[in-house]
Amino acid sequence: MSFLSSFFKSKKNDMDILQSILRIENININQKTNEVLFSSAILLSPSDHDFFKTFSVSVNQITRKIPNITKINIVDSDEHGIKWVILSSTSFKNIISVTDEFSKIIASQYLGDRMIAGIFKSNINSQDCYWICNYSSSKFYPFVPQKNKTRNSELEMTLGHTLSKLGIPVEPHGKWYPIWDAPF
Amino acid sequence: MLDNKKIIGTDYQLTFRMILTAFLLLLAYMALFSLLLFTGIPIFLVLIFGVGMVFFQYYMSDKLVLKTTRAKVVSAEEEPFLHQTIEQLSNTAGIPKPRNIAVMDMEAPNAFATGRSPKHATVAVTTGLMKKLTNDELEAVLGHELAHIKNRDVMVMTWASLIVVIAGYLMQMLFWMSLFGGFGGNRREGGGQAAAMMMAAYVGVIIIYFFSQILISTLSRYRELAADRDGSIICGSPSNLASALRKISGQIALIPEKDLRQVEHANAFFIIPALQGNAIASLMSSHPKTEIRIEKLNQLQNNYWQLFK
Numbered sequence: 001m002s003f004l005s006s007f008f009k010s011k012k013n014d015m016d017i018l019q020s021i022l023r024i025e026n027i028n029i030n031q032k033t034n035e036v037l038f039s040s041a042i043l044l045s046p047s048d049h050d051f052f053k054t055f056s057v058s059v060n061q062i063t064r065k066i067p068n069i070t071k072i073n074i075v076d077s078d079e080h081g082i083k084w085v086i087l088s089s090t091s092f093k094n095i096i097s098v099t100d101e102f103s104k105i106i107a108s109q110y111l112g113d114r115m116i117a118g119i120f121k122s123n124i125n126s127q128d129c130y131w132i133c134n135y136s137s138s139k140f141y142p143f144v145p146q147k148n149k150t151r152n153s154e155l156e157m158t159l160g161h162t163l164s165k166l167g168i169p170v171e172p173h174g175k176w177y178p179i180w181d182a183p184f
Numbered sequence: 185m186l187d188n189k190k191i192i193g194t195d196y197q198l199t200f201r202m203i204l205t206a207f208l209l210l211l212a213y214m215a216l217f218s219l220l221l222f223t224g225i226p227i228f229l230v231l232i233f234g235v236g237m238v239f240f241q242y243y244m245s246d247k248l249v250l251k252t253t254r255a256k257v258v259s260a261e262e263e264p265f266l267h268q269t270i271e272q273l274s275n276t277a278g279i280p281k282p283r284n285i286a287v288m289d290m291e292a293p294n295a296f297a298t299g300r301s302p303k304h305a306t307v308a309v310t311t312g313l314m315k316k317l318t319n320d321e322l323e324a325v326l327g328h329e330l331a332h333i334k335n336r337d338v339m340v341m342t343w344a345s346l347i348v349v350i351a352g353y354l355m356q357m358l359f360w361m362s363l364f365g366g367f368g369g370n371r372r373e374g375g376g377q378a379a380a381m382m383m384a385a386y387v388g389v390i391i392i393y394f395f396s397q398i399l400i401s402t403l404s405r406y407r408e409l410a411a412d413r414d415g416s417i418i419c420g421s422p423s424n425l426a427s428a429l430r431k432i433s434g435q436i437a438l439i440p441e442k443d444l445r446q447v448e449h450a451n452a453f454f455i456i457p458a459l460q461g462n463a464i465a466s467l468m469s470s471h472p473k474t475e476i477r478i479e480k481l482n483q484l485q486n487n488y489w490q491l492f493k
Binding site (some may be wrong): 082175 | 478479
């Protein structure tokens with residue numbers, strides 16, 4: 001079972017699931033195909049494992065195995081000591097498969113428990129929106145940050161409900177934890 | 185208001201669902217009366233009792249609810265905004281201004297409308313609702329309550345629940361009969377057959393009771409959706425009602441402020457499956473899920489409201 005299917009515990013395949021999410025955005029993205037870089041990020045909590053000791057090298061080794069990655073950005077340690085691997089690609093379709101591949105390789109190295117979340121960035125009505133997959137609960141939720149660490153909760157509620165309707169397991173509202181100052 | 189309604193049109197899907205529910209309710213009535221005929225329990229007596237109970241409830245609903253909720257009827261001098269808004273909205277809805285406007289001293293944000301007819305209606309709101317909502321949102325909630333009055337929901341729901349009253353009464357009667365008389369099975373010749381018949385009737389009444397409860401709750405949810413829609417037409421803004429519902433439901437207040445990275449270590453304990461919403465509880469709920477109501481209102485706002493711009 002692939003990364004996203006296990007995330008969503010859904011009978012739909014990965015592409016269907018994320019294209020469902022894409023549909024929520026009124027397909028603004030499609031108008032700009034091949035002009036915009038689509039990004040996702042994987043958040044990792046470091047441990048003593050060798051993988052984290054040579055983090056940049058390890059990540060580069062993995063990404064060499066994955067085609068379609070246009071750009072990789074590594075944040076070695078954010079304000080919470082969390083490592084970010086930010087992946088970019090020229091199409092939304094690619095970013096899904098790239099994130100999937102990357103996560104599978106990490107998990108295959110017995111580092112699945114160090115993965116905190118997978119995040120996909122999109123834009124809805126000119127607002128940045130993050131679709132966060134919480135690895136520990138295998139559920140999804142939207143996060144729409146605004147200025148001064150406030151969030152557009154009303155839009156999040158609407159998006160969350162839309163996710164549920166698409167058959168995607170959604171976190172209960174009490175677990176819609178923000179991820180402030182995402183570096184992408 | 186009527187013009188708005190013409191432009192927006194009817195929600196045929198909702199109307200069809202209400203008709204279907206009413207038809208199923210009719211079948212439940214027929215099943216209940218067949219059961220009464222089968223067991224020889226006099227229908228006439230049962231009907232008099234049931235209708236009497238429901239009529240009392242229907243006729244006294246406003247007084248009973250005011251008393252039980254301890255709502256205080258307020259004058260236009262005490263609550264000028266409530267009175268003015270309700271008067272304006274009533275005019276728009278084409279109904280008389282409700283006889284009583286009341287306020288409940290309660291922190292929980294809530295509102296209700298009751299009364300056997302528009303002339304004898306009562307609209308009540310809590311002090312918590314007035315504090316939490318903006319004037320526009322409060323107006324939207326009042327529009328929703330006035331839509332209940334206009335649609336005569338108190339009458340519809342009270343009389344629709346007659347079957348539950350009758351089936352509930354029969355259920356109790358048969359229970360006590362079984363407890364003290366063993367359905368007559370031990371007392372006379374052929375009593376075994378009579379006991380089996382009564383036992384079958386008991387089971388049948390229980391099934392009808394629960395089936396009717398589900399149907400009444402379903403109908404209630406549809407009436408709520410209709411009131412959301414009609415209330416939006418009355419006050420002219422579905423988004424204000426959607427916003428009020430979000431505040432009233434308290435869902436937004438549940439969203440945490442702590443960063444996911446800070447709670448990451450606690451995540452190991454998140455193994456208990458999240459509450460998924462009990463299916464049976466949903467069936468018995470008198471109100472639709474807030475998300476569904478908000479979604480319908482958003483659709484109304486997006487799809488139709490541009491016509492008024």
